[in-house]
Amino acid sequence: MFEVIEDDVKEYDLLHPCCRKEMYEFFYHNEENHSNCLDNINTNMREERPIIHPLNVFMNTQINSDGSISVEKPLSRAGDRLVLKVLMNVRIGISACSVSESKCNGEKCTAIKVIVEDS
Numbered sequence: 001m002f003e004v005i006e007d008d009v010k011e012y013d014l015l016h017p018c019c020r021k022e023m024y025e026f027f028y029h030n031e032e033n034h035s036n037c038l039d040n041i042n043t044n045m046r047e048e049r050p051i052i053h054p055l056n057v058f059m060n061t062q063i064n065s066d067g068s069i070s071v072e073k074p075l076s077r078a079g080d081r082l083v084l085k086v087l088m089n090v091r092i093g094i095s096a097c098s099v100s101e102s103k104c105n106g107e108k109c110t111a112i113k114v115i116v117e118d119s
């Protein structure tokens with residue numbers, strides 16, 4: 001589907017589904033309607049998928065020697081880039097993850113910049 005043209009970080013996660021409202025309630029006891037990637041993508045793509053398995057770009061997930069999985073502080077820095085060449089027709093949903101309660105996004109959420117070019 002894609003060809004990687006440039007990749008500054010080379011760290012991704014394919015294990016975790018999109019964050020969702022229930023995750024914030026369970027792990028962080030945030031009972032408010034916390035913004036989340038599942039709702040962001042479903043809303044903007046006009047879909048109602050119950051679960052989405054994304055490519056979590058720059059997410060630093062570690063598999064530990066005891067078999068546990070931990071999410072660590074990102075290795076990415078401001079300005080790091082992932083450049084992909086799309087090789088077929090695709091429909092892509094993108095969400096800047098709103099987890100500020102853990103190491104996932106370095107405990108603070110920042111904007112992402114997405115550029116789509118037609119060649």
Ligand SMILES: [Zn+2]
Nearest residue numbers: 019037097098
């Ligand atoms: Zn998220």
